[in-house]
Amino acid sequence: MKQNLNISNGPLSSLIIIEFGNYVAGPWAGQLLADMGATVIKIEPISGDPWRKSNEFKPNESKSFISINRGVKSFAINLKSIEGNNILSNLIKNIDGVISNNRIDTSKKLKIDYNSLKKINDKIIYVEITGYGVKGKKSKDPGFDTIMQGYTGTITGEGKINRGDIGLVQSTSFIDFSTGYAAVNALLAGVIERSITGKGQKISTSLLANALGMQSMRLIDVENYPSPTKNWFDNKYNKLKKTKTNFINILGSYNEQVRSNLLKTYYRVYTTKDGAITLGALANHARISITKLLKIKDERLLNNSKKFPKNYHKNIEKKFQEKFDNHTTNYWLKKLKKNNIPCEAVRFIEELLSDEQAIKNNNIIKLKHHTGDNIITTGPVLDFNHKIKKKSAPKLGENNIEILTSLGYKKDTIKDYIKKKIIL
Numbered sequence: 547m548k549q550n551l552n553i554s555n556g557p558l559s560s561l562i563i564i565e566f567g568n569y570v571a572g573p574w575a576g577q578l579l580a581d582m583g584a585t586v587i588k589i590e591p592i593s594g595d596p597w598r599k600s601n602e603f604k605p606n607e608s609k610s611f612i613s614i615n616r617g618v619k620s621f622a623i624n625l626k627s628i629e630g631n632n633i634l635s636n637l638i639k640n641i642d643g644v645i646s647n648n649r650i651d652t653s654k655k656l657k658i659d660y661n662s663l664k665k666i667n668d669k670i671i672y673v674e675i676t677g678y679g680v681k682g683k684k685s686k687d688p689g690f691d692t693i694m695q696g697y698t699g700t701i702t703g704e705g706k707i708n709r710g711d712i713g714l715v716q717s718t719s720f721i722d723f724s725t726g727y728a729a730v731n732a733l734l735a736g737v738i739e740r741s742i743t744g745k746g747q748k749i750s751t752s753l754l755a756n757a758l759g760m761q762s763m764r765l766i767d768v769e770n771y772p773s774p775t776k777n778w779f780d781n782k783y784n785k786l787k788k789t790k791t792n793f794i795n796i797l798g799s800y801n802e803q804v805r806s807n808l809l810k811t812y813y814r815v816y817t818t819k820d821g822a823i824t825l826g827a828l829a830n831h832a833r834i835s836i837t838k839l840l841k842i843k844d845e846r847l848l849n850n851s852k853k854f855p856k857n858y859h860k861n862i863e864k865k866f867q868e869k870f871d872n873h874t875t876n877y878w879l880k881k882l883k884k885n886n887i888p889c890e891a892v893r894f895i896e897e898l899l900s901d902e903q904a905i906k907n908n909n910i911i912k913l914k915h916h917t918g919d920n921i922i923t924t925g926p927v928l929d930f931n932h933k934i935k936k937k938s939a940p941k942l943g944e945n946n947i948e949i950l951t952s953l954g955y956k957k958d959t960i961k962d963y964i965k966k967k968i969i970l
Contacts, residue, residue, distance in 0.1 A: 556583015572647030574726030580617030622943030943970030
């Protein structure tokens with residue numbers, strides 16, 4: 547089967563992976579593995595991954611789906627049927643690993659959970675992605691990026707309020723994507739361990755685990771050294787709730803503690819005369835360079851342990867903003883970079899589709915889709931010395947006959963499965 551299906555020359559060309567993925571986290575993991583040369587077979591219901599229907603521009607074709615399913619094979623099959631389950635069993639015998647981001651109960655119902663599949667192939671590396679982890683009362687709850695942003699404090703931590711609304715991190719499903727990366731790490735770690743022990747295993751990761759991991763610099767408490775936000779939470783939060791303070795106002799009070807951090811003055815966005823720039827001055831010498839360039843005095847740079855008036859940071863930031871508003875973005879980029887101060891212009895996502903730097907590094911690539919449409923999309927996040935063939939996302943069920951043939955099924959049997967809607 548491996549000889550029939552795998553034609554890649556990438557570092558993972560010896561691996562065949564089944565992806566029981568939908569929406570973002572699982573499919574992103576599948577695409578990452580395919581980008582490294584693995585044969586990734588995406589198992590879809592006859593109706594397809596729901597993400598295919600997200601603002602589709604043609605039947606079963608959406609930009610969201612195409613963007614995170616590059617290079618995988620689509621096998622559309624009815625797993626609720628006896629025949630479909632038998633076909634899957636034959637497929638499982640020949641694979642190396644599984645990526646799954648179904649709900650736990652769904653996997654058990656379809657008999658695609660680890661305990662069911664290891665009876666067929668006990669050497670598989672099974673990576674299970676859940677919303678809240680496999681233990682605890684929330685373990686069976688569905689997990690979506692926006693829900694997890696709320697549960698893990700990401701939304702309040704961002705502190706974005708627009709006209710009274712609390713803002714999500716909506717430019718991307720960053721928790722989903724980070725979980726996809728974790729799933730790939732897990733699968734490859736399992737493959738390496740199997741090469742030593744000869745044994746397969748199940749490895750779990752979750753949206754919760756990755757959302758918390760990405761906030762590790764905030765999610766830490768050292769005894770006797772509470773952060774300003776921890777102090778606020780312990781001493782003020784419940785008092786505000788008891789007085790029935792509006793949540794927007796509570797969040798505003800919380801953000802005042804975050805904003806008081808010296809870092810926020812020099813690691814943030816300022817508008818300019820014609821746009822905006824973002825500063826990345828983490829080092830003290832860069833901060834000093836900014837104050838010299840702008841001719842603004844900030845005593846915190848001399849003694850940050852000293853207590854300053856409550857609105858000191860606001861006054862400094864106001865002075866910064868007034869200076870930046872006087873000139874264009876390009877003016878400030880030249881001035882700041884000349885003084886070795888890390889900075890960049892704030893841009894729109896759409897600008898990256900034609901960005902020279904991204905294109906030069908194959909971070910933005912062009913592909914021909916099976917519909918005949920030309921596609922500009924993000925490229926692989928890893929760049930190997932040798933070229934790995936890139937292929938756009940598959941048509942629903944595009945590889946059904948190829949996969950069944952590789953398993954030894956005859957043409958008449960395949961036609962019968964299509965007629966009975968066992969496969970698409």
